[in-house]
Amino acid sequence: xxxxxxxxxxxxxxxxxxxxxxxxxxxxxxxxxxxxxxxxxxxxxxxxxxxxxxxxxxxxxxxxxxxxxxxxxxxxxxxxxxxxxxxxxxxxxxxxxxxxxxxxxxxxxxxxx
Amino acid sequence: xxxxxxxxxxxxxxxxxxxxxxxxxxxxxxxxxxxxxxxxxxxxxxxxxxxxxxxxxxxxxxxxxxxxxxxxxxxxxxxxxxxxxxxxxxxxxxxxxxxxxxxxxxxxxxxxx
Numbered sequence: 001x002x003x004x005x006x007x008x009x010x011x012x013x014x015x016x017x018x019x020x021x022x023x024x025x026x027x028x029x030x031x032x033x034x035x036x037x038x039x040x041x042x043x044x045x046x047x048x049x050x051x052x053x054x055x056x057x058x059x060x061x062x063x064x065x066x067x068x069x070x071x072x073x074x075x076x077x078x079x080x081x082x083x084x085x086x087x088x089x090x091x092x093x094x095x096x097x098x099x100x101x102x103x104x105x106x107x108x109x110x111x112x113x
Numbered sequence: 114x115x116x117x118x119x120x121x122x123x124x125x126x127x128x129x130x131x132x133x134x135x136x137x138x139x140x141x142x143x144x145x146x147x148x149x150x151x152x153x154x155x156x157x158x159x160x161x162x163x164x165x166x167x168x169x170x171x172x173x174x175x176x177x178x179x180x181x182x183x184x185x186x187x188x189x190x191x192x193x194x195x196x197x198x199x200x201x202x203x204x205x206x207x208x209x210x211x212x213x214x215x216x217x218x219x220x221x222x223x224x225x226x
Contacts, residue, residue: 004155033213043156043201043216056213090155099144099163100205100214104155 002027004093004105012111018079021108025072025093031055032074033102034066037088049074050096078110086112116140117204117217125223126192134187134200134220142204145178145185146214150199192224 005024013019025032033056034046045058049068066076072093078085088109092102120135136145144163148156160169162178162185169176173196175188185202202217 035216042218045213045216048213058213092155099146099161100212101146101158101161102148102156102203102214103158104148106154 004091004103006089006091006105006108008108009106010109010111012113013081014113015081015083017081018077019081019110021076021078021089021091021110023074023076023091023093023105025074025091026103029093029095029103030072031094031096031100032068032072033092033094034074034076035090035092036060037090037107038086043090046076081112083112086110117202117215119200119202119217119220121220122218123221123223125225128193128224128226129191130224132189132192132222134189134222136185136187136202136217138183138204140204140206141182142206142215143182143212144205145182146203146205147176147185147187148201148203150201151197156199156201189222192222194224194226197222197224 007022031050033048035043037043046060047066048056052068063079068074088107090104090107092104094100094102117138146161147159150156160176165180165182167178173190177186200220203214206212
């Protein structure tokens, strides 16, 4: 079974721009979650989508948004980029069982200049 | 807000040594997961513990969930260079539901020859 894929793997943007990241979950997984990982804050939950609906949300500003398509693929968008948005963005898929075990992709490394 | 503190933050040991990583919280979790993340990759699930007092063994790794389900530990026997990585614990808040996970602060382990 193919794992979670994320594109692109690396991205460099400048302040004020917007960015869209893409995630394809493991086949059969209908839940996709997004996380931000930084050295200072660790791994922080952004949001989760299941059946094209946002089910859970973390404490991030409205500049961070996402969506899920009918094939379970998901995109995450960050508008008006700030320097502090530089991070590794991880996508994880799950079959959303009782323990919500996450299967992570390799991440997209975003650098904001 | 549920917080998970891991200790130590960093650990550098030689091959063959034993070590223990701790994951502590003031909150009760319905289940707890341990992940390992290697450079350039996303975290990989190692184990899920769900019952207070539960002990699970995975080859040289032993995981324990505290009786009160507020803490957990990971013990590695005879560490090997392949054990190098970032170890993360993650707690699920609500039993029987796919609740969002709270990730710990992480323990970075380096095992040298």
